[in-house]
Amino acid sequence: MLDFSFTSPTKYIFGQDAEHSAGSMAADSGMTxxxxxxxxxxxxxxxLLDIVLKSLQNSGIAYIQxxxxxxNPVDTLVRxxxxxxRQNSVNGIVAVGGGSVIDTAKAIAAGVPYNGDxxxxxxxxxxxxxxxxxxxxLTIPAAGSEGSGNSVITLTPEMRKxxxxxxxxxxxxxxxxNPKYTFTLPPYQTxxxxxxxxxxxxxxxxxxxxxxxxxxxxxxxxxxxIIEQGAKxxxxxxxxxxxxxxxxxxxxxxxxxCGTGRKEDWTSHAxxxxxxxxxxxxxxxxxxxxxxxxxxxxxxQHAPQKxxxxxxxxxxxxxxxxxxxxxxxxxxxxxxxxxxxxxxxxSELGVNESEIPAMVQRLHENKGAxxxxxxxxxxxETTEIxxxxx
Numbered sequence: 001m002l003d004f005s006f007t008s009p010t011k012y013i014f015g016q017d018a019e020h021s022a023g024s025m026a027a028d029s030g031m032t033x034x035x036x037x038x039x040x041x042x043x044x045x046x047x048l049l050d051i052v053l054k055s056l057q058n059s060g061i062a063y064i065q066x067x068x069x070x071x072n073p074v075d076t077l078v079r080x081x082x083x084x085x086r087q088n089s090v091n092g093i094v095a096v097g098g099g100s101v102i103d104t105a106k107a108i109a110a111g112v113p114y115n116g117d118x119x120x121x122x123x124x125x126x127x128x129x130x131x132x133x134x135x136x137x138l139t140i141p142a143a144g145s146e147g148s149g150n151s152v153i154t155l156t157p158e159m160r161k162x163x164x165x166x167x168x169x170x171x172x173x174x175x176x177x178n179p180k181y182t183f184t185l186p187p188y189q190t191x192x193x194x195x196x197x198x199x200x201x202x203x204x205x206x207x208x209x210x211x212x213x214x215x216x217x218x219x220x221x222x223x224x225x226i227i228e229q230g231a232k233x234x235x236x237x238x239x240x241x242x243x244x245x246x247x248x249x250x251x252x253x254x255x256x257x258c259g260t261g262r263k264e265d266w267t268s269h270a271x272x273x274x275x276x277x278x279x280x281x282x283x284x285x286x287x288x289x290x291x292x293x294x295x296x297x298x299x300x301q302h303a304p305q306k307x308x309x310x311x312x313x314x315x316x317x318x319x320x321x322x323x324x325x326x327x328x329x330x331x332x333x334x335x336x337x338x339x340x341x342x343x344x345x346x347s348e349l350g351v352n353e354s355e356i357p358a359m360v361q362r363l364h365e366n367k368g369a370x371x372x373x374x375x376x377x378x379x380x381e382t383t384e385i386x387x388x389x390x
Contacts, residue, residue, distance in 0.1 A: 001210075003261075008147065010173065010255070011174045012146075016180070019137050022051075022176060023055035026061050026094060029092065029133050031091060031133060032060075032061060033089055034056065034061055035064055035066055035081060035092075035105075036066070037093060037108070038065070038066075038096040038101055039097045039098070052094065064088050070100065071283060072100065072284070073100040073103055074154045075107075081105075085132070092132055093105045093106075097137075099152075102136055103151040103153060106131075109131040109134050123162070128170065136175040137175075140193060142192065142193030143193075144196075144200055145172075147254060147255035148254045148256065150165050151163070160366065177248075182246075189283075190237070191337075192342070194226060195288050198253070200253040200258075201223055204259040204264045205310065206307070207374060208263055219258045220314050222252050234340055264373050268292045271359075272292075275287045275290075278355060278358070293333055293344070295385050298388060299374065303375045312329075317329050359386060360379050360382050364378075
């Protein structure tokens with residue numbers, strides 16, 4: 001196990017009526033004037049946004065609103081939010097929504113006190129020294145952004161999609177999580193979230209670091225829970241306990257605990273970002289359902305040990321040959337994804353073989369000539385993986 005430093009300062013309030021604490025939590029974290037960021041109409045239709053605004057008002061917190069965040073969030077709305085905050089002396093951000101909303105809120109929080117372009121942080125030209133505090137009212141369990149220091153933003157018009165990771169600066173101060181607001185999520189969106197949180201675990205689980213049995217077992221337990229509860233939620237979407245287990249799994253998958261003391265990978269996320277950058281209508285989870293099994297298939301032929309362990313411990317595979325066991329586990333994973341309505345091939349996403357060279361080029365421009373923590377990949381290997389996903 002590697003030496004590590006782990007900080008997870010987010011305060012979680014989980015359960016019935018959690019959303020009513022927005023005002024008191026904002027006040028406790030020093031917010032006096034906030035920007036409330038949200039997405040489309042679901043927060044309005046459900047009445048959640050009104051509850052949050054009333055809670056802020058009752059606690060004496062001034063607020064302005066910024067709606068319209070779309071999946072695969074872009075820099076243009078971030079810039080608008082930064083300007084609104086500066087014009088209105090905002091000192092806190094409240095995100096009401098899922099990962100795209102939270103990631104947008106984090107980017108705004110980083111940009112407000114910075115003298116340059118906020119994209120400098122995502123481009124690797126600067127490091128975040130300070131940011132406005134962020135609070136979250138979660139509606140979509142998937143990205144785990146409510147408990148992480150990460151944010152993914154796409155730069156237009158280049159459509160360059162970059163993930164920024166911070167240990168502390170962009171971690172939300174608090175997250176309010178009421179599973180009842182996930183009851184009406186469409187099945188496809190629920191399934192995309194399930195794939196996303198599983199991928200967050202796999203990116204950490206596939207590691208070359210020895211002696212990490214505790215985090216291996218944590219990861220395996222959460223994966224088994226997601227698979228079990230994920231099957232149930234598709235037939236009983238209004239089951240509170242099922243939704244609650246999935247919601248909390250999404251947080252545990254990405255708050256960093258599964259990655260402590262170990263080298264991580266993150267190749268599949270980087271490869272998927274190139275898909276949804278070129279095809280913004282492709283949901284991140286749907287892209288991962290295609291790319292992650294393809295990446296695992298490549299690994300089964302080149303570094304099968306971790307995939308074999310996952311297959312045996314998570315899916316109950318008994319084959320003693322590592323490569324064959326890993327491949328059996330991948331097939332069971334793909335069957336699970338298919339059972340919850342996820343695509344399995346790039347063609348199902350509308351991605352053509354002719355687009356692979358451009359994706360490979362942009363991937364290595366963004367991430368370097370050699371990528372991967374579990375197994376190092378050049379453009380030759382990433383091209384092969386994209387072809388495996390066809």
